[in-house]
Amino acid sequence: MTQIEVGQLIDCNGELNRTAVEYWIDKWKVGSFLETPANHNGKYNWYSPRRFGAFTDAVQKIALERGSKIPVIWGLDSVRGANYVKGGTIFPAGIATAATFNPRFAYDAGRIAAKDTRAAGVHWAFAPVLDLAVNKLWSRTYENFGEDPHLSSQMGAASVNGYQGDYKRDRSRVAACMKHFIGYGYPFDGSDRANRHIAAHELLEYYVPPFKAAIDAGVASAMESYGVVNGEAVTISSYYLQKLLRKQLNFRGMLVTDWGEINSQATMYFTAKDLTQATQLAMDRTSIDMSMVADDESFGNITVGLVNQGIVSESRLDKSVARILQLKKDLGLFKSPYTDKELAKTVGSAQDISSARDAVRESVTLLKNSNGALPLKRSDRVLFVGPTLNSTRYMGGGWNVHWQGPTDAEGDAVYQGFGDTILQGVQRVTGVAPHYMPGVDIDGKALIDIDAVVSAAKHADKIVVGLGEHTYAENVGNIDSLALPWQQLNLVYTLANAAKKPVVVVLVQGRPRGLAEVPSVADAIINAFLPGAYGGLPIAEILYGVTNPSGRLPYTYPRSDSQASTTIWQSSYVAYNPQWAFGYGLGYSNVTYSNVTLTSESLRPGAPVTVSVDLVNHGPYAQKEAVMLFTHQLYRVGYAPDLFRLRAFKKASLAVGETKQVTLELKAEDMAFWDAELKKRIEPSPVKLAINPFTVADIFATVQLRAD
The missing domain is CATH 3.20.20.300 (Glycoside hydrolase, family 3, N-terminal domain)
Structure with missing residues (x-):
């Protein structure tokens, strides 16, 4: 050597x-x-x-x-x-x-x-x-x-x-x-x-x-x-x-x-x-x-x-x-x-930036939309409030520029020419400089008298509040509770109660933070995750209906800290009552699912079953729809079955009025599981097939799983 x-x-x-x-x-x-x-x-x-x-x-x-x-x-x-x-x-x-x-x-x-x-x-x-x-x-x-x-x-x-x-x-x-x-x-x-x-x-x-x-x-x-x-x-x-x-x-x-x-x-x-x-x-x-x-x-x-x-x-x-x-x-x-x-x-070509923005357009997830809160109209008088709406730094998060993200000295300036804030995106979409009052900073410290914010909110038609997290990576981001700073949440409560106007919440966050009563108080909620520095324009397009949101949650969104480790694949006998389920997400269009057909009602090794479903987009917007096929084994001798397991998915694009058939394949081999003796096996039983079970689709079929 x-x-x-x-x-x-x-x-x-x-x-x-x-x-x-x-x-x-x-x-x-x-x-x-x-x-x-x-x-x-x-x-x-x-x-x-x-x-x-x-x-x-x-x-x-x-x-x-x-x-x-x-x-x-x-x-x-x-x-x-x-x-x-x-x-x-x-x-x-x-x-x-x-x-x-x-x-x-x-x-x-x-x-x-x-x-x-x-x-x-x-x-x-x-x-x-x-x-x-x-x-x-x-x-x-x-x-x-x-x-x-x-x-x-x-x-x-x-x-x-x-x-x-x-x-x-x-x-x-x-x-x-x-x-x-x-x-x-x-x-x-x-x-x-x-x-x-x-x-x-x-x-x-x-x-x-x-x-x-x-x-x-x-x-x-x-x-x-x-x-x-x-x-x-x-x-x-x-x-x-x-x-x-x-x-x-x-x-x-x-x-x-x-x-x-x-x-x-x-x-x-x-x-x-x-x-x-x-x-x-x-x-x-x-x-x-x-x-x-x-x-x-x-x-x-x-x-x-x-x-x-x-x-x-x-x-x-x-x-x-x-x-x-x-x-x-x-x-x-x-x-x-x-x-x-x-x-x-x-490096940094227009084509590359366009690709990144397209990814944001399909990732932003609409979690709630009531009382006609979204999309915003260009004629609406909108008050924008909150620490994440005027920051590329927070949209980028950690592992950007440096390990922990831009330093405090660098702030958002480091992204100048390499991104756009949500407010900058709004101005590009509407052609008008948005009315913005920060309210509090990312840690919850008041930056302006709340009475002044309330006064401005009363003169607005709608209010958009940006909440979220500071930048972090690895152990620097350790937290004891999912709850966002109460001062951020209080912005939503105060404005909703005092102004009596529709409130839209935009979440810029790396993990699903606790929202307390915000889901019941806000009229609309968008999860933007960490979209990156080029996320401002796509988010603004979604707010104003230029783009129809099509993201779906890739995790179970906890209702409380006790649900921090709740998953869609947990044992079926354990209660699953999160704030929002895995795969959940809304759009601005009414898409219906019907006519589920199977190539066979028997599922056995070497003989996949094709599952087909018809989608109809009733409008009023073109829609990209994530179609997800889940399985739920009704029983599994000796081993508790999963609540649901995602087995296949496709993203379908539908014009207004369009009907499209989507096909997904299911294999018996996918249903094999590891037992306590570390042997992989298939346990025969009826299997419920569910397509988008936690959205408006909620459509089911059944196959018989066989091991032979």
Whole structure:
């Protein structure tokens, strides 16, 4: 074993000066760098693709001339566009992309993120995020594709294809990295990196499928999860990272740890007595290929010592080095290690921005609409109130510009020229500057006398209130309760009670925050999720009826904190009474469902059943309709059946007056489940088929499931 090989296992922080980079290259012949060279504490230091590319090229030159003569691979959290590259088109967060129920947008976001990331000289994207958002308190809820295994699988596979495409030939693509394997999305108390307690058969049933879909799509790399699942640390687990990932799921790509996770075994989780034992366990028990050690030398030093003592074999390292070198070869780094400067010309193109705005148009979810509150008319006198209506920063959220989003010093100014607020969108739609009074800031601090706001509201025809969250990422976003600041909620109560005018609430949030009495007080509610900096215009178009909303909830929206971990796939005997159900969403048109037909009333392995349903759009708007097929097994001997499981979905476009038949396929194999002995089986019984059971559709049929 040589130091070159150990160096190929080190991933060090790209936020280093040239002298530090030279140190790492010279001493350790480092094989990978990650993240942005920008200093997070500065102001307006977002790197353009040319500036970023010049930095990565300089590092590459050092590696090729002074180090191992092997090109480095650069990794970046380009999770929703090239969010660390100035001018890169920022897409809606993963949770919003899932709300489109249209995998095209997961593909487009990945494709454009890859192009803009590669323009900066970065070859490897730490995406997609395939954790299930089970506990909605979790600060990373917005990064993934929701709570449902099937929706996450479809979106995840499309995302992998978007990032990678034909990445072994196409140098505008990057290597994708599915993360975080496995079980990360169900921290027991909702705090980031808390222990997860997930039954082994449930882990296979619900949490594994999105990763399997990504592997089937050819994902090039994977990142293991932070923390501990069922008492076992993932980073040093032979079961999770050898038996399950490599053998059962047949993953052949490169595997990287998350940030400092080998060291954390000794310093945070206490699953190893010291760093030496932590490193030995990671090397002996698992198939980890690269340690994301940031700026710490311990992994390299300890690994060299373990190999010299014969504790870790050179053959173990050879396997990892081979996978890393193969990835570099697949990305063309040996032939073309430097940045293609022509790609920078395409970053932030009008076509890319249009694609991001289209994703917002199909993600925004209308949760309530009564008393003719929406759509607004251009002739309406509308008062706009609240902290999120005049901010691109809050629409972007975390993992934008910097890890925690723009700094307080940067604020919204950093997005000037790279986005539009909701108020700016309203002005573009109406041609008139909107009447805006902030009311309170994002933390609930009063910015203007509430009596002045009430007085203005009394002279308005309608009131739009923007509520939401500050920017955050990972443990910085930990909360004890889903409730929004009461001062934000009080804006709605005060204006509704005093002004007696229709109140529309726009939610800009990364997770479903608690709304207390707002759902009963407000006349209309829109969930905009985290639409990204280009979300202002599409949201304004939806408010004014230029676009008909078609988003559907990719998670169960809790009524209270006690429902934070309630899911659509929970056991059927458990009460399901959330604020809004998974898959719920309204539009401005009346779409009816009828004439459900099945190609067979018997469902058996190898003989799929096609389910057809007729949709009619009675107007008055064109409508994009997410058609979802759920199953509910009436009984399952010995094992409680799921309440509902999403099995298939399609997004249909209907003109006013149009009738369209939508077909969806159901396989008996989809009904197989993992039992407590970790065996997959089909339990015969009648199965109720439900199409959009929690919307106005609410249409059912029945098939007989057979195992033979």
